[in-house]
Amino acid sequence: MIHILTDLIYAIAATVWDVLPIALVIFGFQLFILRKPIPNLKKILTGFLLVLLGLGFFLEGLQAALFPLGRLMAQQLTDPVFIAGDDVGRILQWWDYQWVYLFAFAIGFSTTIAEPSLLAVAIKANQVSAGSIGTWGLRIAVAIGVAIGIALGVFRIITGTPLYWYIISGYVLVLAQTMFAPRMIIALAYDSGGVTTSTVTVPLVAALGLGLASTVPGRNPLLDGFGLIAFASLFPIMSVLAYAQLSEWRNRRSNKPIT
Amino acid sequence: MKSLKVVWISLFDSLRDLLPIIVVIGFFQFAVLQQPIPNFGEIAVGILFVVIGLTLFVQGLNMGLFPIGESMANAFASKGNIFWLLCFAFALGFGTTIAEPALIAVADEAAIVAANGGMIENSPPSLNSYATGLRLTVAISVGIAIMIGVFRIVMGWPIQYLIVVGYLGVVIMTVFAPKEIVGIAYDSGGVTTSTITVPLVTALGVGLASSIKGRNPMIDGFGLIAFASLTPMIFVMGYGMLV
Numbered sequence: 351m352i353h354i355l356t357d358l359i360y361a362i363a364a365t366v367w368d369v370l371p372i373a374l375v376i377f378g379f380q381l382f383i384l385r386k387p388i389p390n391l392k393k394i395l396t397g398f399l400l401v402l403l404g405l406g407f408f409l410e411g412l413q414a415a416l417f418p419l420g421r422l423m424a425q426q427l428t429d430p431v432f433i434a435g436d437d438v439g440r441i442l443q444w445w446d447y448q449w450v451y452l453f454a455f456a457i458g459f460s461t462t463i464a465e466p467s468l469l470a471v472a473i474k475a476n477q478v479s480a481g482s483i484g485t486w487g488l489r490i491a492v493a494i495g496v497a498i499g500i501a502l503g504v505f506r507i508i509t510g511t512p513l514y515w516y517i518i519s520g521y522v523l524v525l526a527q528t529m530f531a532p533r534m535i536i537a538l539a540y541d542s543g544g545v546t547t548s549t550v551t552v553p554l555v556a557a558l559g560l561g562l563a564s565t566v567p568g569r570n571p572l573l574d575g576f577g578l579i580a581f582a583s584l585f586p587i588m589s590v591l592a593y594a595q596l597s598e599w600r601n602r603r604s605n606k607p608i609t
Numbered sequence: 610m611k612s613l614k615v616v617w618i619s620l621f622d623s624l625r626d627l628l629p630i631i632v633v634i635g636f637f638q639f640a641v642l643q644q645p646i647p648n649f650g651e652i653a654v655g656i657l658f659v660v661i662g663l664t665l666f667v668q669g670l671n672m673g674l675f676p677i678g679e680s681m682a683n684a685f686a687s688k689g690n691i692f693w694l695l696c697f698a699f700a701l702g703f704g705t706t707i708a709e710p711a712l713i714a715v716a717d718e719a720a721i722v723a724a725n726g727g728m729i730e731n732s733p734p735s736l737n738s739y740a741t742g743l744r745l746t747v748a749i750s751v752g753i754a755i756m757i758g759v760f761r762i763v764m765g766w767p768i769q770y771l772i773v774v775g776y777l778g779v780v781i782m783t784v785f786a787p788k789e790i791v792g793i794a795y796d797s798g799g800v801t802t803s804t805i806t807v808p809l810v811t812a813l814g815v816g817l818a819s820s821i822k823g824r825n826p827m828i829d830g831f832g833l834i835a836f837a838s839l840t841p842m843i844f845v846m847g848y849g850m851l852v
Contacts, residue, residue, distance in 0.1 A: 354651065354654055354655075355656075358658070364710070368708050368709070368710065368803070368805065369805060370623075370708070371704035371705065371708050372701070372704055372705050372805060372806070372809065373705060374704065375697070375700045375701050375704040375705075376677060376701075376809075378700075379681070379693075379696075379697050379700070380681065380684075383693050383696075383697070384681070384685070384686055384688065387678075388677070388680065389680055390676065393672055393673075393676070394672065394673045394675070394676055394677050396669075396672055396673065397668075397669045397670070397671070397672030397673020397674065397676070397677075398669065398673040398674070399669070399673075399676060400666070400668050400669030400672065400697055401665070401666055401669030401673055401675065401805065402660075402669075403665050403669075403672065404661075404662045404663065404664070404665030404666030404667075404668070404669055404807070405662065405666060405804060406662065406792060407659070407661045407662030407665065408658070408659055408662025408663055408666060409660045409662070410644065410655075410658055410662075411654075411655045411656060411657070411658025411660075411661075411662055411802075412655070412659055413655070413658030414649070414651055414652070414654065414655030414658065414661065415653075415654070415655025415656050415658075416630060416634065416652075416655065416656075416659070419634055419646070419647075419652070420634060421640070423634065423637055423638065423642065425639070426642050426644075427641070427642070429619065432642075434695045449637075449641055453633075453637055453641075453841040455635040456636075457630075457633055459629065459633075460629030460630040460632070460633045461630060463626055463629050463630075464626050464627050464629070464630055464663070466663060466666050466667075467651060467664075467802065467803070467804045467806075467807035467808065468802050469626070470674075470804075470807055470808040470811065471808075471811055471831075471834075473667075473670070473805060474675070474808075474811050474812065474815060475831070478815055478826045478827050478830060479827055481811070509777075510776075513661035513792055513795060514783045514791060514795075516781070517783075517795060518780055520666060521779070521780070522767075524776075525769075525773060525776070528653045528769045528772075533828055534827050534828055536725065536767075536769060536828075536831035537768045537827075537828060537829070537830070537831035537835070538770060538827070538831045539831075540768060540772060540831075540832055540834075540835030541811070541831045541832060541833070541834040541835050542797065543834075543835060543838060544798070544801075544802045544807075544834040544835060544837060544838030545807050545834055546799075546804065547799040547802075548800075548803055548804050548807070549621045549713070549803075549804050552711055552799070552800060561631065571728065572787060572794060573722070575792075576792030576793050576795070576796050577792045577795060577796060578796075579795075579796040579798075579800060580792075580795035580796050582799060583799040583838055584797060588694075
């Protein structure tokens with residue numbers, strides 16, 4: 351119990367260290383370039399303090415509870431003995447990995463829902479759009495994108511196909527969707543690619559990628575273990591654009607007079 | 610009394626955000642792997658910490674990060690000096706990326722990959738200088754990305770034109786970059802944007818778009834993060850070609 355508390359203090363100290371350059375930039379520009387006092391300085395400093403404490407607790411909690419278990423699980427699920435079942439020693443095909451695909455999908459979805467930076471963007475988008483973009487709608491759309499992306503990324507590691515095939519076809523699809531999507535959503539959709547992968551998703555997904563790349567025959571963990579994050583930041587763009595197109599299409603249909 | 614109720618509601622919200630992970634891990638542990646949960650007490654404390662942390666973070670977001678981002682955007686817009694605005698954008702992008710722990714981890718791994726591929730000598734000093742160079746490269750690329758993104762908001766250009774150029778850059782660099790670096794480069798786009806950067810940068814963009822006349826915060830205000838996750842891919846592949 352004691353070590354959790356000392357670890358917590360370390361986690362908060364590490365967060366302070368991360369925030370230092372940001373605070374320097376903000377207060378430096380405020381003092382020397384803008385030369386204006388910060389409105390509500392006390393409230394803003396309290397806010398910064400809460401963010402620091404919050405991230406410290408958040409990271410330490412993840413370290414103590416979820417990451418060790420998630421990593422262990424990724425190892426166990428990718429273990430050839432588990433995948434082959436009773437028939438040990440046979441050559442595994444890509445369809446033998448059903449549990450791994452399901453785990454990839456589920457962990458991609460659930461970690462994205464808990465991702466604090468996505469929550470921040472969803473709150474902002476809800477405010478700016480005056481409520482027409484729901485925080486849950488956006489978060490679920492992004493989470494589905496990440497889930498599909500990571501499941502496909504796992505398929506890529508198992509089959510050993512080159513990463514850039516997927517990414518470049520993804521780009522083509524994103525650009526095609528951009529032509530038809532409502533203008534209002536485009537910038538937000540592009541943003542949702544970058545915000546999905548931070549504190550919660552990256553460590554768990556990286557463990558899955560490395561576990562697979564080191565157990566699937568013929569894969570090199572250093573070369574094939576990477577790439578899952580790239581999938582997780584490309585697919586939400588598509589799913590958010592698709593979500594916007596779908597809701598626009600439904601609106602148009604319900605507005606159409608019944609003939 | 611009222612504030613206590615607000616605290617309860619936000620704690621409950623955080624618990625709900627966390628619930629999917631708990632369900633997924635529980636399901637795989639019991640139903641698929643059929644194993645008991647080790648150190649149950651520690652895990653319960655950890656989950657409690659995550660819930661408290663998320664609650665405090667959201668409070669701090671609304672009190673600190675969003676208002677400062679917006680008030681600085683307003684101040685820069687009313688000052689009307691684009692040079693300092695662009696400097697600020699670069700400094701914010703660079704400063705938030707250089708200390709990012711996820712980037713430090715990725716840079717160290719990239720150095721090992723480069724050494725295994727025979728691109729650099731496999732000794733601690735050369736590994737170290739490769740990793741440091743890579744971190745600087747990514748931080749500069751994020752600084753440039755935020756700068757371009759802010760300039761786009763000021764000019765009101767549609768985002769997709771710039772994104773197409775970025776995608777083309779990625780595709781062209783993929784053709785020429787050493788094969789070993791491509792996976793890391795693609796991943797580096799995702800790891801640069803940390804939990805503190807995202808709300809600040811989003812508030813900056815939305816604040817700028819709302820204070821400049823003729824800009825729509827919804828169409829023009831978002832998109833800064835998109836650039837910040839695109840340029841590192843191009844720059845990291847460039848770094849792999851040069852070093």
